[in-house]
Amino acid sequence: MKNNLTKSTEDYLKAIYALSLDGTSASTSALAANLKVAPASITGMLKRLAVTTPPLVNYRKHQGATLTSEGKRAALKIVRHHRLLETYLHQSLGFPWDEVHEEACRLEHVISDALEERIDTVLGHPTHDPHGDPIPTADLQMPQEKSLQLSTVRPPHKVKIKRVNADDPNLLRYLKEKNLTPGSKLEVRAYSPFDGNLTLLVNGSESELIVGPTVTRHIFVDNKLKGKP
Numbered sequence: 001m002k003n004n005l006t007k008s009t010e011d012y013l014k015a016i017y018a019l020s021l022d023g024t025s026a027s028t029s030a031l032a033a034n035l036k037v038a039p040a041s042i043t044g045m046l047k048r049l050a051v052t053t054p055p056l057v058n059y060r061k062h063q064g065a066t067l068t069s070e071g072k073r074a075a076l077k078i079v080r081h082h083r084l085l086e087t088y089l090h091q092s093l094g095f096p097w098d099e100v101h102e103e104a105c106r107l108e109h110v111i112s113d114a115l116e117e118r119i120d121t122v123l124g125h126p127t128h129d130p131h132g133d134p135i136p137t138a139d140l141q142m143p144q145e146k147s148l149q150l151s152t153v154r155p156p157h158k159v160k161i162k163r164v165n166a167d168d169p170n171l172l173r174y175l176k177e178k179n180l181t182p183g184s185k186l187e188v189r190a191y192s193p194f195d196g197n198l199t200l201l202v203n204g205s206e207s208e209l210i211v212g213p214t215v216t217r218h219i220f221v222d223n224k225l226k227g228k229p
Contacts, residue, residue, distance in 0.1 A: 012045055012049065017075035025063055025065055085100075096173075132182035148220065155190055157187075162222055164219055
């Protein structure tokens with residue numbers, strides 16, 4: 001696999017990987033929004049990545065882009081860097097979980113394989129980052145884990161938070177304040193069909209917490225629902 005990819009190329013591959021996790025192609029408009037780049041620039045880069053040796057993406061006009069096997073390995077390598085760095089910053093250096101993303105974004109492109117291996121060893125070979133996302137293995141395999149979006153859960157189910165899919169520091173600080181973090185146990189007490197709000201009990205608290213789809217769509221829980229719907 002290439003070891004001399006530019007920061008821009010790695011950012012594109014990581015974005016395509018994230019946007020195509022559901023098996024669909026990453027559209028030009030979605031990539032433009034994700035990377036904050038003009039659509040015309042996206043198209044030009046995708047065309048270049050499709051003709052590298054070996055090709056890193058499959059691209060067809062108006063049909064978006066997917067990663068080739070080589071592109072996927074390169075994307076998983078940078079994802080591994082990012083999530084290991086987030087874990088190291090949080091566990092070893094004491095960065096709060098709402099600050100590690102931006103720091104990891106700056107560092108993920110420059111760490112060596114030797115430093116990656118040392119971080120992994122020092123941390124005890126972690127399997128998940130501070131937000132609950134799985135860390136690709138050293139041989140660049142992504143662990144397959146099933147989860148449900150909290151917004152789809154209905155009372156009176158009991159669930160446990162597995163991961164939080166959010167980079168917004170303000171949202172992450174709010175989730176931390178409300179104990180809506182990986183490992184927390186939730187009891188879904190009520191659902192409002194008019195606004196999508198869920199009423200929750202968090203970690204056995206007697207105080208109910210009402211949260212809306214703006215929050216619940218970022219929280220993923222185990223798919224072993226307890227209780228009867």
